Amino acid sequence: MKKLVTVAGLMLALGACEDKATTTTETAGTAESTASAPYEMNADALADHVKTLASDEFGGRAPGSPGEELTVRYLEAAFKEAGLKGANGGSFIQEVPLVSIETQGTPAMQITGGVGENLDLAYRADQVTWTRREQNDTEVHESDVVFVGYGINAPERGWNDYEGVDVKGKTVVILVNDPGFSTQDPALFEGNTMTYYGRWDYKFDEAARQGAAAALIIHDTKPAAYGWGTVDSSWTGPQFGMVRDDKGASLSELEGWITTESADRLFAKAGLDRAALSSAATAPGFKAVPMDLKFSGGFRSEINHVQSRNVAGVLEGSERPDEYFIYMAHWDHIGTDPTVEGDGIYNGALDNATGTGGLVELARAYTSAENPPKRSVLFLAVTAEEQGLLGSAYYAANPLVPLERTVGGINMDGLNYYGPTHDVTVVGLGNSELDDYLKTAANNRSRVLVADQEPEKGYFYRSDHFELSKRGVPMLYPNSGYDHIEKGRAYVEGLVAEYLANRYHQPADEYQDSWDLNGAIKDLELYYATGRLIIDSDVWPNWREGSEFKALRDEQRSGQ
Incomplete structure (x- = not known):
C-alpha cells in the first residue's frame, strides 16, 4: 500500500491577487504538509x-x-x-442527450471514370463509411472527386487547401495529420507536433463548411497514430453525436476513411501519383487537384436517440x-x-x-x-x-x-x-x-x-x-x-x-x-x-x- 500525503496546509508562497495569475516555477511554492488523511489511495x-x-x-x-x-x-x-x-x-446525474446513427449492412463504395475498370472498395477491408445526419437513407451518386491535400483552411497561417476550387456537392479526398508532420519542418504549422488542423474531426467539419457531399480521409498508421484496426472498431457500429437543431443537415452527406492501399488504387485510376501529390500538398500555395473520377456510395442507417449521463459529485x-x-x-x-x-x-x-x-x-x-x-x-x-x-x-x-x-x-x-x-x-x-x-x-x-x-x-x-x-x-x-x-x-x-x-x-x-x-x-x-x-x-x-x-x-x- 502506498501512502498518500493528504492534508491541508498545502499553501502557496504567492502574493498574487485573485485576478492576476503570475505563477512561475519559483513562486509556485515548495512546501507541503506531511500530515496524513484517514484514507490512503492504494x-x-x-x-x-x-x-x-x-x-x-x-x-x-x-x-x-x-x-x-x-x-x-x-x-x-x-x-x-x-x-x-x-x-x-x-x-449526481447530468443528462446528456445523444443521437446514435448506425450504418447498416455492408455499404458499397464505387469509383468510376479514369483508367481501367470500375474500382469497388469493400466495407471494413478497404473503407469504413457513415453519416452524421439523422437520416435513414444516405446516397451520393457520381459525385466529382477532388484531392484537397490536407483539407485545411487556416487564415491565420496563410493556408487554404480549398482556395480556388468549388467542392460543393463533390467528394473530397484528404490526407491525415498536417503538413508539419510530413516535412518535420518546425516552421510549418508546429512541425512534428500535430495541430488541431491535423485531426480527423476538424477535416470532416471543414469539408462540410466547404459544401462537400462526401469526405474521405486516407488512413496512414504513423500520421494517424493508430492502425486500421482502430478505424474499423471505432467507426463501425453505433456512432454517437450531439443532438443538432438541423439534424446534421449542415454536415456532409457521407464521411469515411479509406486504406492507404485503396488510396493508391484510387490515384492510379485517375492517372495520378499519390506520393508525388502528397508531397506537393506540404508546400504553401498547394492547389486542389480535380481527379476526373466519379464517386458513388450509399447505405441505410438506424437512428436512435439516447439519453446518456455524466456523473458529477462535489466537495x-x-x-x-x-x-x-x-x-x-x-x-x-x-x-x-x-x-x-x-x-x-x-x-x-x-x-x-x-x-x-x-x-x-x-x-x-x-x-x-x-x-x-x-x-x-x-x-x-x-x-x-x-x-x-x-x-x-x-x-x-x-x-x-x-x-x-x-x-x-x-x-x-x-x-x-x-x-x-x-x-x-x-x-x-x-x-x-x-x-x-x-x-x-x-x-x-x-x-x-x-x-x-x-x-x-x-x-x-x-x-x-x-x-x-x-x-x-x-x-x-x-x-x-x-x-x-x-x-x-x-x-x-x-x-x-x-x-x-x-x-x-x-x-x-x-x-x-x-x-x-x-x-x-x-x-x-x-x-x-x-x-x-x-x-x-x-x-x-x-x-x-x-x-x-x-x-x-x-x-x-x-x-x-
Whole structure:
C-alpha cells in the first residue's frame, strides 16, 4: 500500500491577487504538509474498480447500453460512499442527450471514370463509411472527386487547401495529420507536433463548411497514430453525436476513411501519383487537384436517440466554495460488437476504467482529509469520449458550475499499469501556468516533468480536457511516465508499443493480474498534491502567452 500525503496546509508562497495569475516555477511554492488523511489511495482498491468497470458484465460501457446503467450506478454509489454531494442541484446525474446513427449492412463504395475498370472498395477491408445526419437513407451518386491535400483552411497561417476550387456537392479526398508532420519542418504549422488542423474531426467539419457531399480521409498508421484496426472498431457500429437543431443537415452527406492501399488504387485510376501529390500538398500555395473520377456510395442507417449521463459529485470548499477545481475522466468505452466471432467485448480496462477508478480514489482522499480543501472540488465522470468527446463537450456547453469560477482541472485518460516512474509525461506541456504547480509537486517527490513523447499524434486534442480548454478553462493532461524506476525506459516503451499494437480499442484491453498499479497510485498522489497547491491558494493560473485559449480566458475572467 502506498501512502498518500493528504492534508491541508498545502499553501502557496504567492502574493498574487485573485485576478492576476503570475505563477512561475519559483513562486509556485515548495512546501507541503506531511500530515496524513484517514484514507490512503492504494493499488488494491484501484484494481477492484478496474476489474469491476472492465468486467464482461459491464459489456464495454457503451453509452445507452446496459453497461452504462451499471457504470452510472457504480459511480453514483462510490461518490456517495466517499462523501460527495450531487453536483447537479443535489443529483449526481447530468443528462446528456445523444443521437446514435448506425450504418447498416455492408455499404458499397464505387469509383468510376479514369483508367481501367470500375474500382469497388469493400466495407471494413478497404473503407469504413457513415453519416452524421439523422437520416435513414444516405446516397451520393457520381459525385466529382477532388484531392484537397490536407483539407485545411487556416487564415491565420496563410493556408487554404480549398482556395480556388468549388467542392460543393463533390467528394473530397484528404490526407491525415498536417503538413508539419510530413516535412518535420518546425516552421510549418508546429512541425512534428500535430495541430488541431491535423485531426480527423476538424477535416470532416471543414469539408462540410466547404459544401462537400462526401469526405474521405486516407488512413496512414504513423500520421494517424493508430492502425486500421482502430478505424474499423471505432467507426463501425453505433456512432454517437450531439443532438443538432438541423439534424446534421449542415454536415456532409457521407464521411469515411479509406486504406492507404485503396488510396493508391484510387490515384492510379485517375492517372495520378499519390506520393508525388502528397508531397506537393506540404508546400504553401498547394492547389486542389480535380481527379476526373466519379464517386458513388450509399447505405441505410438506424437512428436512435439516447439519453446518456455524466456523473458529477462535489466537495464544498471551506473558504471559497464558489470557486472550483475539476478532476475528470471518461467512464465510457466502445461496448460490444455482436458481429465479431468470439470475444466482441471492448472492455476498456486501461482506456478508461483506470482513470475512472482513479477519480473515485481521489474523491475518497479529498473527503477524508483532516483539513478540507479551501476551494470546492468537482469530480466529473463524462460519457461518450470515444465518440468524439461528447460528454465533456456537453458539460462545457452546459456547465454545472460557472466556467469563469472554475480555476482549472486535471484530466485522467489511462493510468500507469507498469509501476513507478521517475518522470511524468505532460501532454501540452508549456501551454498553461498549471504546469508550475505540477512541477512543484513533482519536484517534492523527486520526479521530473517531460513533454509529450509523441506530439505528432495530437493527444492534446483527443481527450476531454480539450472541450474545457477551448472554452477558456486551463486544464492539465498528465500521463504516465516512461522511465521505470527499476526497469528503465526500454521496458516501458515495449509495453506501450504492445498495447498500442494489440490492445488499444480492441477486445484485448482487459485487466491483467500482471499489472503493477503502484505507479498509478504514485501518479494519483501527485495529482492530489498538485490540486491542493491550487485549491488551497487564491491564485488563478492562466494560459501562457501565445496559447490560442488565453484571450478567451482573459475575457472570461475580466468581470470577476
